[in-house]
Amino acid sequence: MDRRRFAQLSALTLANMQVRISGQSPDSSISPTRRVGIAAVGLGSIAEVFMHAVTASSNARITGLVTGHPAEKGTKFGALYNVPGNSIYTYETFDRLKDNPAIDAVYIALPNSMHCEYTIRAAEAGKHVLCEKPMAISSAECRRMIDACRRANVKLMIGYRTHYDATFRKLRELVRSGALGEIQAYQGGFYGMRNKQQWRLDRSLAGGGSLLDLGIYPLNTMRWFTGEEPESCRGLVATRDKSGAFASVEQSIDWMVKFPSGILGSGGSSYAQSGTNFLTINGTSGHLRLEPAFVYGDAILKYTGTAGDADLSGSGPVYDPDQFVSEATHFADCVLHNVQPSTPGEEGLADLLAIEAIYAAAGSPIA
Numbered sequence: 356m357d358r359r360r361f362a363q364l365s366a367l368t369l370a371n372m373q374v375r376i377s378g379q380s381p382d383s384s385i386s387p388t389r390r391v392g393i394a395a396v397g398l399g400s401i402a403e404v405f406m407h408a409v410t411a412s413s414n415a416r417i418t419g420l421v422t423g424h425p426a427e428k429g430t431k432f433g434a435l436y437n438v439p440g441n442s443i444y445t446y447e448t449f450d451r452l453k454d455n456p457a458i459d460a461v462y463i464a465l466p467n468s469m470h471c472e473y474t475i476r477a478a479e480a481g482k483h484v485l486c487e488k489p490m491a492i493s494s495a496e497c498r499r500m501i502d503a504c505r506r507a508n509v510k511l512m513i514g515y516r517t518h519y520d521a522t523f524r525k526l527r528e529l530v531r532s533g534a535l536g537e538i539q540a541y542q543g544g545f546y547g548m549r550n551k552q553q554w555r556l557d558r559s560l561a562g563g564g565s566l567l568d569l570g571i572y573p574l575n576t577m578r579w580f581t582g583e584e585p586e587s588c589r590g591l592v593a594t595r596d597k598s599g600a601f602a603s604v605e606q607s608i609d610w611m612v613k614f615p616s617g618i619l620g621s622g623g624s625s626y627a628q629s630g631t632n633f634l635t636i637n638g639t640s641g642h643l644r645l646e647p648a649f650v651y652g653d654a655i656l657k658y659t660g661t662a663g664d665a666d667l668s669g670s671g672p673v674y675d676p677d678q679f680v681s682e683a684t685h686f687a688d689c690v691l692h693n694v695q696p697s698t699p700g701e702e703g704l705a706d707l708l709a710i711e712a713i714y715a716a717a718g719s720p721i722a
């Protein structure tokens with residue numbers, strides 16, 4: 356495949372997405388001409404990134420805040436995003452969101468074990484939900500979230516930001532076009548160091564270790580690119596730190612999955628390895644490597660590879676400098692035009708089923 360065909364594929368992917376969005380029949384109570392009002396729930400590090408991204412979107416705005424620190428964080432972010440005092444809530448007053456017509460939806464950026472409770476409470480308040488990954492800490496929780504949103508007739512989208520990134524969509528299209536021949540295997544990893552005081556090392560809040568936080572990225576990409584669900588899994592967990600900091604979650608995990616087509620996937624993640632993040636895809640007549648693959652912010656995603664004799668090297672973001680802007684825009688579009696999000700609750704559930712199977716295979720079950 357030459358560069359021209361590669362560029363054509365990218366344009367097609369974007370066009371298909373737009374056709375799908377505009378092709379649905381609007382059936383929303385929100386006027387399609389106004390911005391969707393979103394309340395951010397949990398004002399930590401990723402909520403800050405997301406709220407900033409919303410200001411760059413054309414169809415959403417921050418109209419509410421939910422925080423355990425209304426005097427400090429509520430005041431600070433309220434001033435930044437023009438949120439009036441009566442639209443700043445605590446976890447105790449959360450259910451009063453239902454009486455606020457300026458809030459159409461919530462963005463849940465809480466520790467993992469709180470996603471289920473606040474999604475269900477938001478749905479019961481009649482608000483659409485964009486929930487951060489991992490969707491929850493068990494597949495049973497995911498099912499409850501899906502049911503609650505279905506019952507309340509509200510959208511449920513999971514924040515898989517890479518699905519809204521032009522480079523990822525382009526590479527997926529390329530792989531699925533057969534340009535690399537028959538795909539044989541994926542490898543992926545996401546390694547990082549974490550502050551030991553974080554909720555991420557507390558199983559009651561995190562639900563598990565780095566697989567739920569970081570390893571979910573390569574795993575989700577393999578599921579998304581192949582369009583298949585793992586039929587068998589292997590896993591190994593390891594903890595070298597004997598200080599007790601990793602008493603409830605593992606320090607490192609490596610895993611393998613086999614998809615029904617015979618494609619193999621292997622991956623790893625860790626809270627102790629100072630490493631990179633990457634994805635490789637090997638086919639019978641070509642290969643691709645994306646590195647860095649899963650970070651956000653100032654990073655430039657770089658890919659190298661070949662398809663037959665053609666060089667596929669390039670870099671992104673090409674069309675979209677910020678994954679969170681396109682994620683927020685897609686969510687708001689779905690709300691405005693009554694469209695099922697590209698990454699609905701079912702996508703989060705499928706990841707949790709695979710994650711549970713990997714942890715179980717590693718002898719370290721999480722649910």
Ligand code: NAD
Binds near residue numbers: 398465560651
């Ligand atoms: P964080 O620690 O920076 O923020 C968590 C927020 O939750 C804080 O405002 C904290 O005050 C609040 N909170 C409420 N109750 C809490 C409790 N009992 N214990 C601890 N905090 C509590 O975390 P974060 O990095 O923003 O992660 C939040 C969620 O977003 C996680 O589910 C994480 O997996 C996800 N995340 C997604 C991305 C992404 O790229 N999409 C990146 C980072 C985090």
